[in-house]
Amino acid sequence: xxxxxxxxxxxxxxxxxxxxxxxxxxxxxxxxxxxxxxxxxxxxxxxxxxxxxxxxxxxxxxxxxxxxxxxxxxxxxxxxxxxxxxxxxxxxxxxxxxxxxxxxxxxxxxxxxxxxxxxxxxxxxxxxxxxxxxxxxxxxxxxxxxxxxxxxxxxxxxxxxxxxxxxx
Numbered sequence: 535x536x537x538x539x540x541x542x543x544x545x546x547x548x549x550x551x552x553x554x555x556x557x558x559x560x561x562x563x564x565x566x567x568x569x570x571x572x573x574x575x576x577x578x579x580x581x582x583x584x585x586x587x588x589x590x591x592x593x594x595x596x597x598x599x600x601x602x603x604x605x606x607x608x609x610x611x612x613x614x615x616x617x618x619x620x621x622x623x624x625x626x627x628x629x630x631x632x633x634x635x636x637x638x639x640x641x642x643x644x645x646x647x648x649x650x651x652x653x654x655x656x657x658x659x660x661x662x663x664x665x666x667x668x669x670x671x672x673x674x675x676x677x678x679x680x681x682x683x684x685x686x687x688x689x690x691x692x693x694x695x696x697x698x699x700x701x702x
Contacts, residue, residue, distance in 0.1 A: 572596035572638040575661040575677045578689035579644060580699035589699045591659030592642035592685045593677070595631065598665060603634035603672060608662040609643040613655055614698075622647070622657070634665055642688045647701075655701040 572594055579590025591609050607629050611622040622645070631639040658679045665673035683695040 570596040573663065573675060573677060574683050575659050575679045576681065576683040576685060576695040577657075577659060577679045577697065577699045578642060578685040578694055580657075580694075580696060581690065582702045587647040587701050588644055589647070589657050589659070590642055590644045590688060590690065591661065591679060592640060592683075592688055593659075593661040593663070594638050594640045594683070595663045595665075595675075596638045597634040597636040598673070599635060600667075601633055601635035602667050603665045604667075605631045605634050605639055606664040606666065607631055607641050608664075609645075610660040610662075611645045611657055612660055613657050619658065619660075625662070628662075628664065640686050642685070644688075653702060657699045657701065658697065 573596055575591060575593040577589060578592040579588055581588040589611060591611065593607050593609070595605055595607065597603075597605065609626040609629075612619040613622055614620075626643055629641055629643075631641045660676065660678050663673075663675045663677070664671050679697050681695055681697045685693070685695060689695065
């Protein structure tokens with residue numbers, strides 16, 4: 535992927551803000567949350583067109599049951615070469631997804647790429663998760679996108695979940 539395209543990649547809008555995946559019910563702390571099935575990231579949109587390419591990344595993070603903790607996510611888009619994965623542009627700012635008292639929270643971000651992105655480029659998302667009390671990070675995790683997830687909103691088509699997106 536040419537460097538000019540990397541610089542041209544723009545992060546646009548949060549897709550459907552944070553949504554409590556459990557309708558807002560509170561729960562007690564979950565055991566082993568770093569390995570929780572509620573901690574994931576997925577590609578929920580992979581659209582190629584003559585004018586622009588859009589890759590959506592959506593993530594879920596479990597609450598700890600502690601209403602004093604706030605949860606945050608940061609999104610990154612990466613492309614693959616034979617040397618491994620490389621960042622497209624910079625990370626998104628950390629986005630607050632709400633209180634850790636909830637069972638889980640989801641948020642997403644759409645990445646808009648220049649239409650001249652090379653055909654066959656393979657992309658994935660990488661999401662950083664933080665649980666904080668005030669400004670102190672008390673838990674952190676990172677996940678690359680994977681398939682087979684259940685995005686609550688923003689997927690195109692509805693329910694779409696993939697590990698990667700290939701620009702065609």
